[in-house]
Amino acid sequence: MKINKNNVTLEDVARKADVSVSTVSRVINNGIVAEKTRKKVEKVIKEINYSPNTIARSLRGGRTNIIGFIIPDITNPFFTKLINELGKIYKDKGYSIIVCNTYDDPKIEKIQIETLLGKRVDGLLVTSSDIKFARTYEKINRNCPVVLIDRLISEELDSIRTDNIDGSMHAVSYLINKGRRNILTIAGPQQYTPGKERYEGFIKTLELFNLPVKESLIKFGDFTKRSGYELTKEALNNNVNFDAIFAANNFMGAGAFKALKDNGYKIPEDVALIMFDDLDLADVANPPITVVIQSTKEIGRRAGNLILDLIENKEKHEPKQIMIKSTLEIRKSV
């Protein structure tokens, strides 16, 4: 294990091995060196416990081997699973990832962007807290590759997200096919693609089945557990007639679940529930909660590799919007 923050430098090695610094540099970079010299140098490197100073390398080579990941909420398993995938890709490539949590606050995001850019990250993975950053990221993208994840805020950038419309259509049509006719949707914020598209999928499905779109069955929340809870309770209190709930994300779904339980409703007999995005324990809840599962594995893997390609190739290309299909996991049949 190399533990070198003790300022052992190339020069120290060179002196001790009685060669020049460039020779040492070649050794550690697998350049052309006589086998004998290489052995000698490597021995010294071990002896005095040398490890290259990445900072100096970065200054010289213009690359930091750091990728920034801007996310709105580290507490959401969706992002956590993404990071988990990224880790697998980067671990033996020398890349590290700086995670910047914006708390979904544009003011904080602005600071994070500057910090990250100051640190000269090689690339940026972004789930932005505000569509107004579209221009900013486009500009950044000219020198430092940017890949959007989950929230599409610009068509001029590469992006990867779940096919939200497909996913919600899948879920809602399942409910309809099971005979549910009054589906309450707890939709998300409409300024981001996930909220917007999941809502769109809901509406589209109703139209597809020629079902009326009732105002009273549409509620807008903010992706938090609390809002899912409150909105469901509100519908209950107002005697809105519904036999199913489609929640646009996991946290709101959890809130809805609690509200139903608290008020003595049986799931799914009285009210069926499907939420977009999984949650720990959703499969062991009682009843288990049916969810639209996003393929975090694939999203993470593709985003992670894409940004690497962009960093390494740097050539211009047409930005692509990649959409990944989700899966409806029925955990308790309606």
Next chain:
Amino acid sequence: MKINKNNVTLEDVARKADVSVSTVSRVINNGIVAEKTRKKVEKVIKEINYSPNTIARSLRGGRTNIIGFIIPDITNPFFTKLINELGKIYKDKGYSIIVCNTYDDPKIEKIQIETLLGKRVDGLLVTSSDIKFARTYEKINRNCPVVLIDRLISEELDSIRTDNIDGSMHAVSYLINKGRRNILTIAGPQQYTPGKERYEGFIKTLELFNLPVKESLIKFGDFTKRSGYELTKEALNNNVNFDAIFAANNFMGAGAFKALKDNGYKIPEDVALIMFDDLDLADVANPPITVVIQSTKEIGRRAGNLILDLIENKEKHEPKQIMIKSTLEIRKSV
């Protein structure tokens, strides 16, 4: 918003403002500069969109403003909440955090350590995957402050963790006071403090109440949902007589929960369940799951500030083992 990866340098500013680089340097570092000069320079900085190159700064100053956080599992909400707290502390101090997931694999941890050290992080927050790294981190700590979190692998380093013994004693004695006499414990791996101490707390409590310690009521898992599930099922299949379960962590508790449910046991009437560490949905599960809540807020805050102090002061000091009390959150009374 400064978007500068476009290589605008101090020198560019200097030339354009018709001063020397050192003057510009002084301006951005709030050194002594005539008010008039400062204005002039600041104007140019804005004009050509200059922002300092942190890499160069780091090379010069020996500080990167990056803190490494080594964790075994980014997927566990415990760590996620910690990161959430750290983010709050660092966001406006210019510090960033590199998250390194080791997947609880020492081989990967070794690589991560080298990568992090190579990147010359200013400090290291560590939940190590192996006690054998104790020496390594002690050595690292001589040049680069290390703070252990959650798992105590060395007494010579600063560390912060939950008071596991107190927490589990709290939980177990609650069960006993409610009349449960046959408590099955699903303990964790004994090589780390969390597993060891939570088990120790369990045993201690039985002794305190003069209850027998029965071999059949002690199972060792590996902190995964699967092991919690399997071990519970095993006990059930073997007709082990128990009226309560104390699970040493959240995931194993979730597994136990599912096993009980699957086999038709009522919680807590037939078998009470308490698990160490919270989980999303634990409060809305049916029944809600009683948990020992670790104060991630305080752990995160203290660890985050401690490492900052160590980085900034650098003076020697006696390493401290800090323990934070947990809370027993009874969500469904036994």
Next chain:
DNA sequence: CTGTTAGCGCATTCAA
């Protein structure tokens, strides 16, 4: 195959 040298962008010492 190996050595010398010139920066990468910045902060700081020393003179002025």
Next chain:
DNA sequence: TTGAATGCGCTAACAG
């Protein structure tokens, strides 16, 4: 109050 010069540790161009 300002400027010139040095070096942080490294890589790569060039010369030998």
